[in-house]
Amino acid sequence: MNDSGAARFGQAWRWGGALALGVGYALVSHLAATSAAPGLLQASVAVLPLLALALLLAWRSPRRPAMLALCALACLGFYAARDWLLSHYGWVFFLEHAGTYTLLCATFGRTLAPGQTPMISQFARIVHGELTPATSAYTRSATWAWTLYFAGIAGMSVLLFWLAPMAVWSTFAYLLGIPLLGLMFAAEYAARCYVLPPEERAGPLEAIQAYRQASQRRAPRP
Numbered sequence: 001m002n003d004s005g006a007a008r009f010g011q012a013w014r015w016g017g018a019l020a021l022g023v024g025y026a027l028v029s030h031l032a033a034t035s036a037a038p039g040l041l042q043a044s045v046a047v048l049p050l051l052a053l054a055l056l057l058a059w060r061s062p063r064r065p066a067m068l069a070l071c072a073l074a075c076l077g078f079y080a081a082r083d084w085l086l087s088h089y090g091w092v093f094f095l096e097h098a099g100t101y102t103l104l105c106a107t108f109g110r111t112l113a114p115g116q117t118p119m120i121s122q123f124a125r126i127v128h129g130e131l132t133p134a135t136s137a138y139t140r141s142a143t144w145a146w147t148l149y150f151a152g153i154a155g156m157s158v159l160l161f162w163l164a165p166m167a168v169w170s171t172f173a174y175l176l177g178i179p180l181l182g183l184m185f186a187a188e189y190a191a192r193c194y195v196l197p198p199e200e201r202a203g204p205l206e207a208i209q210a211y212r213q214a215s216q217r218r219a220p221r222p
Contacts, residue, residue, distance in 0.1 A: 022178055025049070030174040033093045034167050043085045046096040047078055090166055097173045098157040105150035108143055118143035138195050142188055149184050153177075 032042040054074065058067030078085070085092055111119045121139040124131055131139065160169040 019178075026174040026178055029093070030170045033090070033170040033174065043082075043089055043092050044078075046093045047085075050096060051075060051078075090161075093170070093173070094157065094161045098154050098161070101150045101154035101157065105147055105154060108147040108150065112140070112143055112147065120146065135196060138192065142192070145188060145191075146184075153180070 029045055032045040035042050051071065051074065055068075055071050058064060058071050061067040108119045111117060111122070117125075118140045120142040121131060121136060124135060124139050128135070157169070157173055160172050
C-alpha cells in the first residue's frame with residue numbers, strides 16, 4: 001500500500017471509529033435514560049461527555065493547571081450532588097441534550113451579528129483562504145441554516161420532554177440524533193453543490209479536518 005492509500009485507510013479508520021463511538025454512546029444513553037432502576041452509573045452517562053469536553057478545553061487552555069483544577073472540583077461537585085442527580089434522573093439527560101444544542105445554537109448564532117464572521121465562513125476560509133462574494137453569501141446562509149437546525153432540535157427536545165413519555169423523548173434525543181445530523185449534513189452539502197461551483201466548495205469531512213488542524217495549530221504547547 002502506497003503512502004496515499006495508507007493515509008486514506010487511516011482517515012477512514014478514524015472516521016469509522018468516531019462514528020462507531022457516537023452510535024455506541026447514543027445507544028448507551030438511550031438505555032440509561034429509559035432504565036427502570038437508574039443508579040449513579042446510569043446518571044453518569046449524561047455527565048461524562050460534558051466533563052470530557054471540559055477536560056479537553058482545559059488541556060488546551062493557556063491556564064492549563066488552573067483549568068484542570070476546576071475540572072477536578074467539578075468532578076467532586078458532581079459526586080457530592082449524586083443524590084440530587086438520582087432524584088432528578090430524567091432532568092440530567094434532558095439538560096445535557098437540550099443544553100448542548102442550545103449552546104451550539106448560540107455559538108453559531110452569535111457569529112451572525114453585525115461585524116462578526118459567520119461560523120461556516122470561518123470554516124470555508126480555513127479550506128479556501130479568501131472567499132468570493134458568492135461563497136461569502138452562501139456560507140452566511142448556511143450558518144443561518146445550522147443555527148435554526150440547532151434551535152429546532154433544542155425546541156423539540158423541550159416539547160417532547162414536557163409532553164411525551166421519557167422513552168419517546170430518549171428515542172428522539174439519542175436514537176434519531178445521529179440520523180438527523182447526517183440528513184442535515186447531506187442537505188447542506190446538496191445545497192452547496194447546487195449553489196457553488198466545484199472549485200469553491202469542499203466536502204464536510206474536508207472542512208472538519210481542516211478546522212481540526214487549524215485548532216491544533218492554535219492550541220498552546222505544553
